[in-house]
Each structure stands twice: as C-alpha cells, then as structure tokens.
Amino acid sequence: MTLRAQQAVCAMALTAPDAQFADLPMTSLMLLTATVGPVQTVLELGATPDLIQSLRQHLVVLCQAYLNA
Helix, strand or coil: CHHHHHHHHHHHHCCCCCCCCCCHHHHHHHHHHHHHHHHHHHHHHCCCHHHHHHHHHHHHHHHHHHHHC
C-alpha cells in the first residue's frame, strides 16, 4: 500500500510544471510518511471536526515547508 501511495505522489508531483526534484521517489516517500503519523494520531484521538480542521492546516504547512526546502 505504501508503494502504491508513493507512486501516486510521484505521479502527482510530475504534473507540477514549476517543480524539480533531485530524488522524486525519496521526496515522495518522505512527504507521504511525514503525513501518516499526524493523521493516525488524530484518528486515535477521536477525529473531532475541530481537530480535523487543525490537522488540515498543519499538514499544509508541513508539506509546503518540506517541498520548498
């Protein structure tokens, strides 16, 4: 399942005309796995609407910061 998700992230990243990745498979794996932990934790905590909204906001920051680095 992780490999399929990683491949999907790679495919999505390839559609970004203004982005270049030195090692897209590794970048996509790091991006994918960096989001799994927070999502799992929110689900374990009960996934209230407020918690889900906060998760969304934080994941955007996390992903953007990683990809901009």
